[in-house]
Amino acid sequence: MKIEKEPITGNYGKFEIDGVKHRIYWEEAGEGIPLVCLHTAGSDGRQYRALLNDKKILKKYRVIVFDMPWHGKSSPPENSQVGHYKLSTESYISQIMSFIDGLELVKPVVMGCSIGGRIILHLAIHFPEKFKALIGLQSAGHLDPYYDISWLHRQDVHGGEVCGGIAYGLMAPTSPENDKFETMWHYMQGGPGIFKGDLFFYKFDGNIGTEIKKIDNSKCPIFLLTGEYDYSATPEETKSLADTIGIAMIKMKNVGHFPMSENPEEFLKYLHPVLEKIN
Amino acid sequence: MFKSLIEKNERRSQLSIMGQYLNTCFMISTVDDEYLISIEKGNVTNVEEGPFVMPSYIFKLTASKNEWLKFLQSTPQPGSHDIIAMLRRKVLKFEGDLHPLMSHLLYFKLLLASLRPAESNNEN
Numbered sequence: 001m002k003i004e005k006e007p008i009t010g011n012y013g014k015f016e017i018d019g020v021k022h023r024i025y026w027e028e029a030g031e032g033i034p035l036v037c038l039h040t041a042g043s044d045g046r047q048y049r050a051l052l053n054d055k056k057i058l059k060k061y062r063v064i065v066f067d068m069p070w071h072g073k074s075s076p077p078e079n080s081q082v083g084h085y086k087l088s089t090e091s092y093i094s095q096i097m098s099f100i101d102g103l104e105l106v107k108p109v110v111m112g113c114s115i116g117g118r119i120i121l122h123l124a125i126h127f128p129e130k131f132k133a134l135i136g137l138q139s140a141g142h143l144d145p146y147y148d149i150s151w152l153h154r155q156d157v158h159g160g161e162v163c164g165g166i167a168y169g170l171m172a173p174t175s176p177e178n179d180k181f182e183t184m185w186h187y188m189q190g191g192p193g194i195f196k197g198d199l200f201f202y203k204f205d206g207n208i209g210t211e212i213k214k215i216d217n218s219k220c221p222i223f224l225l226t227g228e229y230d231y232s233a234t235p236e237e238t239k240s241l242a243d244t245i246g247i248a249m250i251k252m253k254n255v256g257h258f259p260m261s262e263n264p265e266e267f268l269k270y271l272h273p274v275l276e277k278i279n
Numbered sequence: 280m281f282k283s284l285i286e287k288n289e290r291r292s293q294l295s296i297m298g299q300y301l302n303t304c305f306m307i308s309t310v311d312d313e314y315l316i317s318i319e320k321g322n323v324t325n326v327e328e329g330p331f332v333m334p335s336y337i338f339k340l341t342a343s344k345n346e347w348l349k350f351l352q353s354t355p356q357p358g359s360h361d362i363i364a365m366l367r368r369k370v371l372k373f374e375g376d377l378h379p380l381m382s383h384l385l386y387f388k389l390l391l392a393s394l395r396p397a398e399s400n401n402e403n
Contacts, residue, residue, distance in 0.1 A: 146367040151381040158382065165384030169361030173354055184385075229357045231364040 008052045010073075015102040017069070017077070018094045025073035026066035026099075030058030033132060033278070034108035036100060037065045038116030040138075040258060041087075041202055042152075042163055042195025043186045044072025047113070050264030057268075057275060061109070066099055070194050083153070085197035089206045092119050093126070100130075109278055111135035114233065114257060115202045120222070121241075125211055128219035133278045135223045138257050140233035141241050142207035149203070153193035160188035163195045170257035172229035175266075183261040215245050222247060223274045227255035250274070280347065281307050281314040285326045287393050294393070295321040297386045303379040306336040309344040321386070338375035346370045353396040362388060 007029045014023050027045055029052045037048045045065035052063050067074040070085055096119065100108060109132050112120045117139035124134050151162055167187040171180045187195065215222065226238040228251055235251045242249035252259055252270050259267035288295070298321025307314045313329035315336060342350075342365060349359035358364050365371035373380065380387055 147363060151377075156378070156382070162381055162384050165386075165388060166363065168385055169363045169388055172357075173360050229360060231358055231361070231367045 006053055007058065008049075012073075013102070015098060017098045018091065020077045022069050022077050022095075023075040024066055024069065024099065026064060027052060028062060028064040029053070030060075030062050032060045032062055034103075034105040035061040035063045035275075036096070036105065036108050036110045037063065037260075038096070038110065038112030038119065039065070039068070039071070040114035040116065041198030042071075042167075042190045043183075043258075043261075044068075044074075044189075046072065046186055047183065047258060047261035049261070050268065051260060051271075054268060056272060061275065064103070064105075064108075068095060068198075070191060070197075076191075082191075083193050085193055087115070087198045087201040087205075089119070089122055089201060092201055092206070093122060096123070097127070097130075107132045109133045109135065109275075111137065113137035113260065115198055115206070117224075117233065118202060118206050118208070121208055121212065121215065122206070124215045124220055124222055125208075128216060131220050133221045133223065135225070135274060136238075137259055138226050138230050138233040138238070139224050139241055140237035141212050141244075142209065143203050143232065145203050149196050149199050152196040152199070159192050159195075160190070163190055164188040166195075167258070170230060170232055171262040172227065172254055172256040174229075174254040175256065175263040179262050179264065183258050186261075212241065212244050217245055217247055221278070223250070223277075225250040225252055225259070225270055225274070227252045227257065227259045229254075229256035232257050280309060280312065280344070281316065281394070282326050282328060283394060284316060284323045284390070288322050291390070291393055294386060294389055297321065297389075298383055301379060301383050301386065303338075304336050305375075305379070306334060306339040307347075308339060308341040309347055310341065311344060323390075336375065338373065338377055338380050340371060340373060342371040350391070351394050355395075362391065 008027050010027050012025050039045050039047045044067045048065045070076050110120055117136035120134040120136045153159055164184045164187045168184045224238050224242050226235045228235055238249045250270055254266050255263045301321050302319050304317045315327040315334055317325040358368050362371055
C-alpha cells in the first residue's frame, strides 16, 4: 500500500531561551495567519495532529506546534539533571516569546490547552499587543491541588503508567477509544518528573488570582472553550474566568481535558467558527 | 454491587497482563456496605461482602452508594466518570497504603469500569 503522506513538516532548531541554549522541535502545516499551538502538561505537540491535517484550517492558517523543552522531540537544555525540572510562569512565557521571535512571527494567534490555556491568560495580561487573538482550551485561573502529585515521579512507581492513568480519566467516556489511547500514550512517553514539573506551574506558580481583572479583551480578542468532562479545569471555572473578562465561553459537549487530541472531530466543530471570526 | 467483579475475569485478559505483578487486597465501601476484594497476578480471586469484624486490607475506596451508582452508569455524567474526578469532587475517599492503587492506576480504573454495562466497557 502506498504511504498517504500528511502535509506536516517537522523541524529542529537551536535558539536561546533566557540566555540558555535550547534545541527545539516543531511541526507546521498550512499558510497564512500564524497559529501557534501549545500542548498540555507532560505531553507534546502530537496532540495537535488533527489540526495540522485539517484542510479548512490550513487554507487560512499556518499552524505551528512546538514541543516544550524536555517534552516530545525537544531536548532538555544544557547541563540538565533528572528530577530538577519545574516549569515557572516566567520560563513558560520566555519559551513561547523566544520561539515566536525566533521564527519572526508577526502577531500570531496563540492557542493553548490546560497549562497552555492558563499561560494565554498571562500573555493577555502582559503582551496583548503582540497577538492577533488568544484561544484558551480548558482554561482556569487557578487550580487547587486535589491529588498528591508526588505519585507522578517516584522511583517505585512507573512514571509512564501513572501519568497515562491520570490522563486517561481526564478524557470523556464518549471520546473515540483510538484517540483516547493515543492521547494517553503521549503521557506514557513523557520523561521522569516532567508532568509533575509542569504541574508546578499549573497548580502553584501560574495561579492568576486577581490579576485576571487586568485582561482587556478590546486589546486582544480572547476565546475560551472547555470540554464538559474536564474535572481539572471545569466548565464552571472557565465560565467564572469568562465572566470576569466579560466574554462568553464555549462549553464543548462530549469532550474532556484534551479536546484537540481525544476527540478531534467533535473539537473542530467548535474551533472552526472561532477561527473564522479572526481576521 | 461489586460482587460481579470476580465473574468478569474472563473478559479482562488485557487487565491480567497490566496487573501481572499485582497482588493485593483492597476494600470498596458504599458507607453502608463493604466489599473486600482480593487480586492475585492481576485477577480478582475473591470478593467478600461484609459486614466484617476485623477486615484486613491494603487500601480502601469509600463513596456513597449513590455516587458509585453514578460511576457505574453506561455513560457516566461528567464528574462521575472517573475515580480521580470523584476525588476532586470530594465524594470519594482514598485511604491506606495507596502504592498498589497508584502504581496500577489505569488497571484499577478499567477494573471498576468493567462493571459498567457492556456497550461502554472501556477495556484496552
